[in-house]
Amino acid sequence: MADLTGKIAIVTGGSGGIGLASARALKAGGATVVTNGRHDQRAEEIRQQYGDLYDKVYTADVGVVAEINAFVDQVGKDYGKIDVIFANAGFGEPAPLGHITEDNFDKQFNVNVKGVIFTVQAALPYLSEGASIILNSSIANQLGFANFSVYAATKGAVKTLGKIMAAELVGRGVRVNVVSPGPIETNFFAATGMSEEQQAQAADMIKAQVPMGRFGKADEIAGYVAYLASDASTFMTGTEVEIDGGMATL
Numbered sequence: 001m002a003d004l005t006g007k008i009a010i011v012t013g014g015s016g017g018i019g020l021a022s023a024r025a026l027k028a029g030g031a032t033v034v035t036n037g038r039h040d041q042r043a044e045e046i047r048q049q050y051g052d053l054y055d056k057v058y059t060a061d062v063g064v065v066a067e068i069n070a071f072v073d074q075v076g077k078d079y080g081k082i083d084v085i086f087a088n089a090g091f092g093e094p095a096p097l098g099h100i101t102e103d104n105f106d107k108q109f110n111v112n113v114k115g116v117i118f119t120v121q122a123a124l125p126y127l128s129e130g131a132s133i134i135l136n137s138s139i140a141n142q143l144g145f146a147n148f149s150v151y152a153a154t155k156g157a158v159k160t161l162g163k164i165m166a167a168e169l170v171g172r173g174v175r176v177n178v179v180s181p182g183p184i185e186t187n188f189f190a191a192t193g194m195s196e197e198q199q200a201q202a203a204d205m206i207k208a209q210v211p212m213g214r215f216g217k218a219d220e221i222a223g224y225v226a227y228l229a230s231d232a233s234t235f236m237t238g239t240e241v242e243i244d245g246g247m248a249t250l
């Protein structure tokens, strides 16, 4: 297990799925973990449900820069440093070409791209030497998933951001790496707005494209996030790790 003793870790989008599993893995390694809910009521729900896991739950919609700044700045003030960021909050809202609206585009780019940039930027004054930043992209950044063009573009942006951030922060001893999960069993597909029938059809289609023939589990991403967060991975920066049952490679 990764040793994260004494580290202060932010996981955005820690209410469920990959964020929640990663928070558990970070905490199991000894880190103090905090997260955010997108509004006060959501933050309170997370506190009620996962109060034993999260040291603090802040309120911030990661699509809104002022809220991100206030959240991350408060974490820095509360703990005096930030050692780990898992910029994980994100979502997809599929729409075929011809049906993409400005709202659909803005919402996905605001949360998935703007949210990542400003979370990291707000943390700069507090990042410790040896800090590790992990961005959550997706294997969608390189596959041709019909109807997911905007989502895939946001995840392509995240992959590129990881490299540039790594280059800019390497001199400070801060590492930045990207995880790109394949299809994972979480609330992601329910949150797309697809009907249950559409979700089931999409799941069958996706499974057929995964050489391992199944969706991954959030824990299968979380272990790697904890590894990247830890001092076991100190020679890794600017990389993308694909955790996808062989989907992109085989």
Ligand SMILES: NC(=O)c1ccc[n+]([C@@H]2O[C@H](COP(=O)([O-])OP(=O)(O)OC[C@H]3O[C@@H](n4cnc5c(N)ncnc54)[C@H](OP(=O)(O)O)[C@@H]3O)[C@@H](O)[C@H]2O)c1
Binding pocket: 012, 013, 014, 015, 016, 017, 018, 019, 036, 037, 038, 042, 060, 061, 062, 063, 088, 089, 090, 091, 092, 111, 136, 137, 138, 139, 180, 181, 182, 183, 184, 185, 186, 187, 188, 189, 191
């Ligand atoms: N599942 C997959 O197949 C898969 C594959 C590749 C990459 N990913 C990426 O993995 C990340 C986590 O997704 P997941 O699969 O774990 O799905 P999930 O269970 O739906 O988790 C998404 C998390 O992001 C939070 N979130 C969404 N919009 C937010 C906002 N505006 N402000 C604050 N929090 C917000 C959600 O909060 P609420 O609880 O309030 O909704 C939730 O905590 C996403 O970036 C996703 O793109 C997922």
